[in-house]
Amino acid sequence: MATIQQINGDYYGSKETLTEALPYIKKKDIYSAAINNFFGIADKELSLYSDAVFYYKEALKDCTDEICKQSPLNNIAVLYIQQQKYDDAIKALESILSNKTLDDKSFLFNKARVIDNLGFAYFKKGQPEKGLLLLNEGLQLRNKVDDTYGKIESNLHLAEYYSKTNPEKSHQFAKTAYQIATKLHSIDERLESLSFLISNTSSIHNTEYAQKYVFLNDSIIKIRNNFKNKFAKIKYDSKKEKDENQKLRLEKIENLYAIQEAKYQRIFFIAGFIFLVIIIVLVVRYYKNRNRIEKIKTAYDTETRIAKDIHDELANDVFNTIIFSQTQLLSNESIKENLIQKLDHIYNRVRGISRENNDIDTKENYSANLKEMLSTYNSDNTNVIINSIEKVNWELIDEVKKVAIYRVLQELMVNMKKHSHASLVVVKFESNGKTVSIDYTDNGKGSQKDKIIKNGLQNMENRILAIKGSLIFDTEPDKGFKVKITLPK
Structure with missing residues (x-):
């Protein structure tokens, strides 16, 4: 049922159905792996990439053999490509190819898919020649085993490969993908093919493809919405019948025992x-x-x-x-x-x-981005000094807290620029096993303490309190402005 819902674009409904299936799983095996894999697919289509990676990794844990691991591992690699983590994607895909079971005739479909994704990853990483060799190899293998549906993805990848260097080739691959997708009634791939055709053609054909795109997109939205309603009605009727049968059985038991x-x-x-x-x-x-x-x-x-x-x-x-x-x-x-x-x-x-x-990047580039943001307030009139930001192990700090720190410091710098007119700003970071401390000091014109809230700084305090931290202001007119921020890791 969950698979049918995914085919028809009802990913939220699919997750609900998968949740209903969980109580029937008594141990970790191929069935629990399949459920987690489908959870990952649903979250990927909903652009919840972190959740998708989590479920794919759970599926890997539940797999009992190497063959079972191929699908979730490939899905993880596809997500890494979408997240521009090309090295991680390549590593995952090459680990699949190292398994000799893919050379078996019954697994050539899978091998072609992995080779195609690997070529696409190398292309996106900036190694176009190696990427093209693998993309062509994947397409040739799919032609050999007559993987009609797989050829859509190969042609789309090649269309993107040539989109900037050879628009005519890109157009031809996109057109081939569109023709196959039309034959197989694969709406999403038709839409993706049309997007390439729109960008690669003249204004006359561009209008034709654009009209097809709009028509298909509107149609699939209506069809999928109707499916959701129809599926909900089927589940409701089934549950109603089940409930009525259960009620009849209970009534018989009651009558029997009185x-x-x-x-x-x-x-x-x-x-x-x-x-x-x-x-x-x-x-x-x-x-x-x-x-x-x-x-x-x-x-x-x-x-x-x-x-x-x-x-x-x-x-x-x-x-x-x-x-x-x-x-x-x-x-x-x-x-x-x-x-x-x-x-x-x-x-x-x-x-x-x-x-x-x-948006704030809270991953490995967080420290550099935070330092860059603070440094942008350097000017001929203001000198910003940043101390010990590298000594904080930012990987141990929750993403929500990192966003709060970034926004609070940003608001402090904006407030300094607009109101304090300081010539010197010092931002000092300290960290121990349990807490992170940030000391902000400037030599601006300061403010009266009872007017701090009116200056818009109440929002900073709310942010810090929301993550169970503390924020202390220290300021007087013409004596600068100081802020002490402390929060748990």
Whole structure:
């Protein structure tokens, strides 16, 4: 049932059905491996890549032989390619190819798939020649074993390979993939093929392919939505019939034994169960609504902040630059240079706003990105000194805490730039086995303590308290600004 739902694009429904299957698994074996593998596929299609990798690795643990491990290991490699972890993908795929069982005729389909993915990984890594050899080898093997469906993926990979260097070849491979996908009624691959055809063709054909893309995309959305409703109705009717049969059996047992007390106990149990279910549903809905409201509020706050930045930071500069360009003689070199400087100033402000609202990389590059963010506030008027950031083992710190640290420091630097006008800023990091401490100090004009909240710093305190940390302000007018941040690892 879960597989059928995935084929029809109902990945959330598939996960629900897989969850229903879990109680029937009594030990770790090929069936538990299959369930975890399907969980991984569903999460991959929902772009939940970290969750997908987790389930694929769980599937690997449950496999009892090397053949069973091939599918989840290949799926992990595909995810690594999507996450641009090409070395990890190559390592996983080459470990599969090292297994001689793939040379057996019955496993040539799998071998072709692994070779094709390996070639694509080398291409994406920046080794196009080696990648092309493997991509062609994978396609030839798929032609040999008549793997019609697999040839779609090979042609799509080759279409992407040639998309920038040889648009005509890219077009031909994409067209072949489209023809096979159409023959096999494979909608997702047809859409992917059309996306290449749209980018590789002239305006006349481009419009034709674009119309096909829109039509197919709209159709599949409607079909999959209808499937979800139909599948839900089938499950409901099946459950209803099962419940009615169970009820009849209980009634026969009650009539047979005629035990009134047992009847009352059953009724009491059912009522208690229903009450418990209602409570659980209400609690789940409450937390879902609360999380949804918090996400909406966060998005609203972000949009408001960006809008204010654009209004305060850019609107007047853009208007003044327009007036300057309309009223000055631009053929004059000094006036022209002045205009270029004004445009460059606007460009740097736009980059600053973009940087403040970018997603945060909490992986291995976190320390470098954090240091780079702080360093961007260096200027002719302000010197930013960063101490001991490399001494903190950031891999031991939770991702949520790293995001909070990044945003709080970012808000401190923005506040310094807008209000403190400090000439010297020092950010010092310290770490021990249990806590991380960050000391921020600047020599700006400071503020009265009772006006700190009004300066917008309440949001920083809320972020730190949310991760069970502490934040202490120390400031006086004309005596600079200090902040002590402490949080558990």
